Amino acid sequence: MAHRLTGVPGVAGVMLGGSRARGEHRPGSDWDLGIYYRGELDLASLRALAGPGVDVSAPGGWGPWVDGGAWLRVGGTAVDWILRDLDRVGRVWEECREGRYEVGVQAGHPLGFWSPCYAGEVALGQVLADPSGELTELRRRTADYPEPLREALTAAAWEAEFLVEGAAKGADRADALYVSLCLSRAVGVLVQALFAADRRWCLNEKGALAVAETLPAAPAGFGRRVRALLGAPGAAPEELKATVSAARTLVAETRAGL
Template identity: 45%
Template structure:
């Protein structure tokens, strides 16, 4: 992929902030389906965190309005961590913090095939424990003078087979279960409940398809389109999902689930309550 010049320029400036260990380009640019925004990951060590005052000053200098500010670590929640929203030369630029120790734990979890899902504001599906590993695998390192992220990336070595197997075992059986609950919600006239269960059924299908094809999911944005473009996806998967959710058509999602195929509950957690 071609790294935008603006990303390299800003990364070089951010790298001068004391405590910033590495800078990476993530998001859509790293995956080759670029949207207008640039996502820059700022890696730091919790034992010697970056200089927040210096980073805040840089944000104001870079931002077109001169008003951008940087949150402290943890300011955006336990998994997104923190960062800053800027506009630079009319270009949207997001800084997102990543603590090195947690990135390492995420890599270890991915290699061991551990599946954990965590609530995070702004993410209706939640964030998995292997999320940082996914970012590392799909991102581009712009500044990593000590090779700390590069060593973790090499250690990850792509998409670990144990993680793929664990994700399919965790999600592969769920669509039918969620959809049975959605039917019950519609019978009660509880549209909100039915919508939520249908969403979960679709995300279980997405997780299953992506695990089978070893495709990393970074977040919910574009996840249905990502899954639909994979070789094993049902024909017109994304379009059919959109139509089914808009119409609250449980049977249409059930047909998709049948085409994907699912197994029985495994050993990766309790079944959700279908009500």
């Protein structure tokens, strides 16, 4: 399928991504194919290859960061096509090398889409078809985690403290939604910092906590404590204040270890 995809005008190469590329898959895991394109993509040819009844979303159809793609069934197996603008991925990689990144709003990413994910997908993926050799070369370069990016993401952990102080104000008003959102975001920021401290690419929120709690910079009981905070933050002011207090301690310990 990957080699047939590179026959579609505009497609530069195809990578296997997700859990299967990393060897972390389960028997029923999807096959994620990153379709890297440049310029104008021949959607008609792509739709013809996908077959009847398959909706192929054009670039931008799934949001500003997860460009588009399709969900297929091949012999009863789920195969996901995920479009990636190769030039944009290259620009993001150069920004990562300079310690610059952004976090965008994207459906399916409740803590936002962190732009270094683009580079991480290439670094952790497996090249399946690459006629020009560009993907292979980019994968070689992304194998080394940029030190400026590490410094930027670990330094950004200050936001977690800011969010916890905001949550404290919400606790006084028994604003459970605001408190929960602040604490979830704070944990997400800490997880990104822990991954970066270990020079490890964090691709999305799914499964990130289970990895983060095993990393060297994580304080004792990090995962257990996060699950307690987010699993039952409380509803009454005193319950929420106790949760925020525990979060404040966890944030301080995590930042101290970075």
